Amino acid sequence: MPADMNEFYTLPETEQERLTQTGLDVSMENRCGSFFQMDQKILQTTCSAQGVEVLAIEDALEKYDWMADRYWNAVKRDKDKYTKFVAKQEHPKGVVVIAHKGTRAVFPVQACLYLSAEPVQTVHNIMIAEEGAELHVISGCASASGAKRGSHLGITEFYVGKNARLTSTMIHNWNPHISVYPRSAAIVEENGVFISNYVCMHPVARVQMNPEAILAENATARFSSIVIAHEGSHLDLGSRAVLQGKGSSAELVTRAITKGGTVISRGYIAGVTDETRGHIECRGLILTDGTIHAIPEIDGRVTGTELSHEAAVGKIARDEIEYLMSRGLSEEEATATIIRGFLDVKIEGLPPVLQKQIDAAIDASEAGY
Amino acid sequence: MLKIENLKVRIGDREVLHGIDLQINDGETHVLMGPNGSGKSTLLMTIMGFGNYQVTEGRILYNGKDITSMPIDERAKLGIGMLFQRPPTISGLKLGKLLSAVAGGKTGDIPGYARSMNMEGFLERDINKGFSGGEIKRSEVLQLMVQRPDFVMADEPESGVDLENISLMGNSIARLLQKDMHIVNRQKSGLIITHTGYILNYIEADFGHVMIDGMIRCHGNPREILNVIKEKGYKECLACQQI
Ligand SMILES: Nc1ncnc2c1ncn2[C@@H]1O[C@H](COP(=O)(O)OP(=O)(O)O)[C@@H](O)[C@H]1O
Ligand SMILES: [Mg+2]
Numbered sequence: 001m002p003a004d005m006n007e008f009y010t011l012p013e014t015e016q017e018r019l020t021q022t023g024l025d026v027s028m029e030n031r032c033g034s035f036f037q038m039d040q041k042i043l044q045t046t047c048s049a050q051g052v053e054v055l056a057i058e059d060a061l062e063k064y065d066w067m068a069d070r071y072w073n074a075v076k077r078d079k080d081k082y083t084k085f086v087a088k089q090e091h092p093k094g095v096v097v098i099a100h101k102g103t104r105a106v107f108p109v110q111a112c113l114y115l116s117a118e119p120v121q122t123v124h125n126i127m128i129a130e131e132g133a134e135l136h137v138i139s140g141c142a143s144a145s146g147a148k149r150g151s152h153l154g155i156t157e158f159y160v161g162k163n164a165r166l167t168s169t170m171i172h173n174w175n176p177h178i179s180v181y182p183r184s185a186a187i188v189e190e191n192g193v194f195i196s197n198y199v200c201m202h203p204v205a206r207v208q209m210n211p212e213a214i215l216a217e218n219a220t221a222r223f224s225s226i227v228i229a230h231e232g233s234h235l236d237l238g239s240r241a242v243l244q245g246k247g248s249s250a251e252l253v254t255r256a257i258t259k260g261g262t263v264i265s266r267g268y269i270a271g272v273t274d275e276t277r278g279h280i281e282c283r284g285l286i287l288t289d290g291t292i293h294a295i296p297e298i299d300g301r302v303t304g305t306e307l308s309h310e311a312a313v314g315k316i317a318r319d320e321i322e323y324l325m326s327r328g329l330s331e332e333e334a335t336a337t338i339i340r341g342f343l344d345v346k347i348e349g350l351p352p353v354l355q356k357q358i359d360a361a362i363d364a365s366e367a368g369y
Numbered sequence: 370m371l372k373i374e375n376l377k378v379r380i381g382d383r384e385v386l387h388g389i390d391l392q393i394n395d396g397e398t399h400v401l402m403g404p405n406g407s408g409k410s411t412l413l414m415t416i417m418g419f420g421n422y423q424v425t426e427g428r429i430l431y432n433g434k435d436i437t438s439m440p441i442d443e444r445a446k447l448g449i450g451m452l453f454q455r456p457p458t459i460s461g462l463k464l465g466k467l468l469s470a471v472a473g474g475k476t477g478d479i480p481g482y483a484r485s486m487n488m489e490g491f492l493e494r495d496i497n498k499g500f501s502g503g504e505i506k507r508s509e510v511l512q513l514m515v516q517r518p519d520f521v522m523a524d525e526p527e528s529g530v531d532l533e534n535i536s537l538m539g540n541s542i543a544r545l546l547q548k549d550m551h552i553v554n555r556q557k558s559g560l561i562i563t564h565t566g567y568i569l570n571y572i573e574a575d576f577g578h579v580m581i582d583g584m585i586r587c588h589g590n591p592r593e594i595l596n597v598i599k600e601k602g603y604k605e606c607l608a609c610q611q612i
Binding site: 317319322325329333338343 | 417418419420440441442444445446450451453456457459460461462463466467470471473495512516
């Protein structure tokens with residue numbers, strides 16, 4: 001595979017900026033590895049950390065026999081028409097990241113997926129934190145700002161081993177003509193921790209996804225989504241957790257804003273074993289008439305499970321705006337400050353560089369409230 | 370500094386203030402007393418300019434300027450500031466971040482002010498979220514320290530504050546009002562609502578007023594008024610009918 005980032009530098013500066021906003025750090029200063037796929041072309045696979053591998057998926061399947069067991073395992077290939085479409089690609093594209101047993105990577109691996117010209121981009125990723133390993137992945141997905149239409153179909157299978165910790169932060173920066181269908185699932189083994197964050201502040205035609213985590217004994221999952229639906233954007237987002245092992249727990253958190261678009265926020269937690277806990281929290285802010293539709297589902301099957309949900313949708317409280325105005329902030333400043341606070345979800349267990357990246361992605365859109 | 374003329378205020382369909390007259394000169398501090406529900410907070414909220422409080426008659430002059438229909442932030446910029454009785458909680462907004470926003474370009478000594486109010490541990494907390502009664506009041510004073518208003522309004526600054534912190538509150542508000550300065554040099558003025566009068570132990574107030582049912586019934590020496598109320602209750606003020 002060619003490992004050549006020169007093509008990145010041939011992109012117009014505005015496009016480089018859009019990619020940077022999704023977390024692409026070309027300097028690699030705060031990254032331990034990098035993968036860059038433009039349309040169906042892999043431009044870069046590199047990794048500097050001991051015990052961590054970043055491989056193009058075709059190479060990974062060739063290199064490790066056992067990879068076949070992780071390929072189309074967490075996500076089923078016949079799940080829907082999108083998975084079927086990706087599965088029939090003769091040459092699968094995407095990245096495999098492996099943090100080998102006991103490896104603790106301090107800096108995240110970045111995976112950058114850029115849709116520049118082709119109508120369809122297919123990606124199949126596999127992220128593995130083996131027993132006792134710690135792996136942080138930041139995936140930035142963006143499209144050329146002028147792209148007139150396009151679809152991004154992205155499969156991601158997460159495998160979190162015993163006592164391992166895997167965080168996945170995905171920042172989207174599409175444009176109003178792109179449709180996006182991520183399909184991902186995580187299998188989390190005993191005492192494993194899986195943290196998934198999703199940020200989408202920019203217009204997009206449609207995003208539809210419903211990632212799932214299956215949790216073994218004492219495993220934990222936390223999904224956080226921070227999204228703005230602009231006019232013309234339809235975001236159908238969900239996350240699911242199955243508390244299969246004793247002592248497992250899950251939390252699904254959503255902050256959604258509509259500026260005329262639609263957000264459907266689905267959450268599903270099944271408590272099927274004792275000593276399990278789950279909580280769904282969805283808060284929506286309607287800035288311009290649009291739709292925020294929260295559908296939290298909690299499905300308890302045994303006496304020893306504790307599941308709860310809270311959802312609230314509304315506008316910014318007038319007394320909050322006026323309170324800040326009485327301190328000298330203009331109405332616009334007060335509004336922006338409150339919205340910024342609303343979107344501020346601090347994610348435990350996330351390295352500071354990633355929390356900063358999330359904060360920066362939100363701040364960058366602040367002018368756009 | 371502040372002059373209120375025949376102010377009538379409605380909340381929803383109901384008139385709550387029925388013609389208030391009040392004048393507060395430069396350097397003066399006034400206290401406002403009166404039973405619950407008499408309209409004291411309404412008067413302060415109206416001076417600050419809150420939207421729910423609709424002025425139907427009369428006007429508010431600040432340094433000679435009619436501010437009756439001025440937006441809240443412009444009043445704040447003119448130098449009016451308020452310590453709220455029950456400020457809202459704002460999720461995700463850190464107290465420290467708000468203080469920086471209030472300070473604007475000027476980098477005042479925020480950590481120092483926070484320390485002086487025993488609030489260093491609160492700068493990274495969501496504003497008012499889970500704050501106790503006393504913590505809310507200390508956070509309010511801290512915000513005013515950074516805001517530096519010329520006209521300080523305080524709505525029951527002592528309520529909910531424990532004995533240990535009451536002198537801290539009293540002394541801090543006194544500093545906001547430049548009580549350490551000689552009267553001729555003092556420029557800051559205040560209007561303070563109190564039930565208990567504890568605040569008078571820290572702040573020498575120049576005038577007292579009693580509000581009953583949306584009208585100011587009595588003016589005078591604040592301590593004398595307080596003593597009458599303590600002994601005989603507000604009905605004595607009603608009987609007084611000074612106005
Ligand atoms: N937001 C509001 N909506 C309706 N009535 C209100 C509101 N705020 C205050 N009031 C009413 O106005 C009257 C005066 O209240 P307030 O000014 O808070 O009194 P005080 O501060 O003297 O205790 C009370 O009868 C109170 O119930
Ligand atoms: Mg009151």
